Amino acid sequence: MELERPGDPAHGDYATNAALRLAPERRQSPRELAEEIAASMASAPGVERTEIAGPGFVNLWLTDAWLVDALAAIVERGRDFGVGEPARRERIQVEMVSANPTGPITVAAARNGAYGDSVARLLEFAGHQVEREYYYNDSGTQMEKFRASVEARRRGEEPPEDGYHGAYVEELAASDEDPVPRMLEQVERTLDRFRVHFDSWALQSELEGRLDEFLPRLDTYEKDGAIWAPSSKYGDDDDRVLVRSPERGGGPTYRAADVVYLAHKLERSFDRAVYVLGADHHGTRRWYAAVAQMLGYDPARIEVLLYQLVHLTSGGEQRTMSKRRGDVVFLDDFMDEVGVDAARWYLVNRGPDQTIEIDVDLAAERSQKNPVYYVQYAHARIAGILRNASAEQNDDLLPSEPLAPEERDLIKRLLEFPATAAEATERRGPQG
Structure with a gap:
């Protein structure tokens, strides 16, 4: 069974295929079982409404109040939000x-x-x-x-x-x-x-x-x-x-x-x-x-x-790397050219089973063509917002109801973070 976020917000905040998966075992039609699941979920805390779609998918919408409470819990946990609690700490x-x-x-x-x-x-x-x-x-x-x-x-x-x-x-x-x-x-x-x-x-x-x-x-x-x-x-x-x-x-x-x-x-x-x-x-x-x-x-x-291997290119040409021949590219020189953040980013932004080819000119560029610069810029903007909010000494920074669509989307993305971190750990890599 899967609980996922639909690509189209018109199909709900979340959707599940539970009826399709359980129908054979229950000896019911998927649509009939979906109606039972939808009715049960509709009365659950925080659920605004449910809807049956297609052969037996169940879409559900969360209330603004539930999302605001969820955001408050995230804020309260702070840096510990998403930290795992394994059954056995290894x-x-x-x-x-x-x-x-x-x-x-x-x-x-x-x-x-x-x-x-x-x-x-x-x-x-x-x-x-x-x-x-x-x-x-x-x-x-x-x-x-x-x-x-x-x-x-x-x-x-x-x-x-x-x-x-x-x-x-x-x-x-x-x-x-x-x-x-x-x-x-x-x-x-x-x-x-x-x-x-x-x-x-x-x-x-x-x-x-x-x-x-x-x-x-x-x-x-x-x-x-x-x-x-x-x-x-x-x-x-x-x-x-x-x-x-x-x-x-x-x-x-x-x-x-x-x-x-x-x-x-x-x-x-x-x-x-x-x-x-x-x-x-x-x-x-x-x-x-x-x-x-x-x-x-x-x-x-x-x-x-x-x-896998790493290849560096500059000016459209590939740089060769051999420590014994002396024509190797050292990490210190690479960090001097592109910075520490970019060096780390480009060395992990592909799965380990893929060969990485890094355009050094792009990695060093300070423009939105460079994803590292884009992320750094976004981080700086967020940090500025937080500084300004702190300066205003506003203790209640939670949004008020009704939530704007962008606020709902942002809270739902935050709620995905623990599962995203757990999945990254399971697959042993931070790549999306």
Whole structure:
């Protein structure tokens, strides 16, 4: 059954198809059942009148008095209006961005942050306790290449071909300090400016030594000198190598780091662990679910959210982005061009399953062609109205009856907000 707002106000404030859905079960004609429903609803508090339409739809109109009372309740709740009251309040971890500190945060990584932070805010608004975490690899191959690139610049040489070539590498080389902590400080400053904040930071190096602690729980086996996880038994596409054979250099693989980090998440008593990852990690859903089961956890506690790529255009041409080549677009530069509000807006105004193409010229434009500017202008006008109303010290700001059509429409839209927020939380995204 559905209760919805008709597109045409002439069809009522709300309409329901209950009679059409229930008629077969009740063994009545939809029209006959609609008459019973309409008669019952007509006597309900706040209902002005009802009407039967078509084969069995019921339209209803609310009284002005009921709408004014509803608005008063909204005003009384203030910022708490629409906040969820879940039957069970969950403790949820949202891990996002998690880019290795081999350079400044890019616009591509910023989509992860904008999307993940939006999901975290929605979950909090729904009444859950949320912890945001940033996980990064402070060791391993990419970090070695990053340090080697900085060292090469310090010697006045070109970085390795497969290293990092951006101007930021030359800036880091001007100091004798370890480039990794300096890069992390810059990453945190950038994300703070982007209004994405973290409660905890997890380092892969601090977890690496715990692999032996979890291997016995995985029912691993040895093949070709390597240690394998039997993940295909638990829904994964294949079994996965956790420790390489001596012929391949030995040592744990990145899959082993996945095992340790997932265990580290769930042993901290999170009811749910949310990963925010690029679409190229689509296979990790089955892998993470398998790891959870092998460790003895409910795989339903793991949630993987994926998002597509970001393309920037300017002057009709697409900007290329590659951190290693050094022709990447960094988030700080993007925010300098368009502002923080526009940067966040354009990185979440499409669903995560859609590739985003951002016209930087439009995003920076201060006109009503730019939806961000339009919303900012509307917000400024509303804030001005509220300031003026406060200055008049008018305690009763509620509209008087009879309500104008615009007032009725605005109140009804406000009443939709709790359901809209709940739906956004359910689909894990703020997009309409």
